[in-house]
Amino acid sequence: MKYVLASASPRRQELLTQAGFSFDVIPSAVKEKITKDIPSDVVMELAHQKALDVYESRIKDNPAYQTEDCIVIGADTIVSYRGEILGKPADNEEAFDMLSMLADRTHQVYTGVTFAGHISGKQILHTFYEKTDVTFYPVTKEDLHTYVDSGDSLDKAGAYGIQGAFAIHVKGIEGDYNNVVGLPIARLYHELDSILPKEKIHYAF
Numbered sequence: 401m402k403y404v405l406a407s408a409s410p411r412r413q414e415l416l417t418q419a420g421f422s423f424d425v426i427p428s429a430v431k432e433k434i435t436k437d438i439p440s441d442v443v444m445e446l447a448h449q450k451a452l453d454v455y456e457s458r459i460k461d462n463p464a465y466q467t468e469d470c471i472v473i474g475a476d477t478i479v480s481y482r483g484e485i486l487g488k489p490a491d492n493e494e495a496f497d498m499l500s501m502l503a504d505r506t507h508q509v510y511t512g513v514t515f516a517g518h519i520s521g522k523q524i525l526h527t528f529y530e531k532t533d534v535t536f537y538p539v540t541k542e543d544l545h546t547y548v549d550s551g552d553s554l555d556k557a558g559a560y561g562i563q564g565a566f567a568i569h570v571k572g573i574e575g576d577y578n579n580v581v582g583l584p585i586a587r588l589y590h591e592l593d594s595i596l597p598k599e600k601i602h603y604a605f
């Protein structure tokens with residue numbers, strides 16, 4: 401079994417490696433197009449676009465991937481607060497505004513995941529999402545500025561990384577921590593398990 405991660409995110413690569421998978425990395429260059437408006441649909445739509453883009457442009461007709469079963473994994477993460485969808489902030493000002501809105505409240509983090517590939521000659525296309533609730537303590541303006549000025553916000557949905565310095569403001573979470581970081585690895589394993597014969601899921605441990 402060959403796995404391909406359709407992502408440039410170092411966090412997703414780390415999580416998949418930690419879980420014992422070996423895989424190639426082929427980031428998707430697809431121009432993401434949102435046509436849905438509820439968060440779970442948006443992340444599934446974007447994960448689908450990323451996985452399918454890599455599968456169709458780099459895998460499907462590539463002889464190097466024809467001799468074996470292959471699954472491309474695409475993922476997308478967004479933050480949602482009261483129906484508003486927050487992706488990556490455009491600049492520090494937007495990052496500050498996002499974090500001001502999220503401070504002292506509970507918001508949701510959604511990650512969508514798509515498997516696109518071929519197993520025993522049959523096409524596979526499978527998508528799911530996972531949701532985690534995250535609650536922040538109240539955060540002073542000064543602390544928000546310090547964090548945003550560190551530059552950690554810009555490549556992250558909702559303008560924070562739970563795995564970094566912003567962890568000091570996280571009061572609690574309900575659900576899968578890894579889902580917030582960008583890949584719900586336990587759900588991913590169980591979804592693979594639900595669509596593949598057990599002997600086909602090759603991982604290191």
Ligand SMILES: Cc1cn([C@H]2C[C@H](O)[C@@H](COP(=O)(O)OP(=O)(O)OP(=O)(O)O)O2)c(=O)[nH]c1=O
Nearest residue numbers: 407408409476477556557560561562580581582
């Ligand atoms: C909320 C949160 C998000 N993030 C990250 C995960 C994702 O990398 C990023 C959301 O952007 P995405 O568009 O989901 O992913 P990406 O652009 O980083 O990578 P690719 O499209 O190539 O797969 O935010 C954290 O690292 N920590 C957090 O606490």
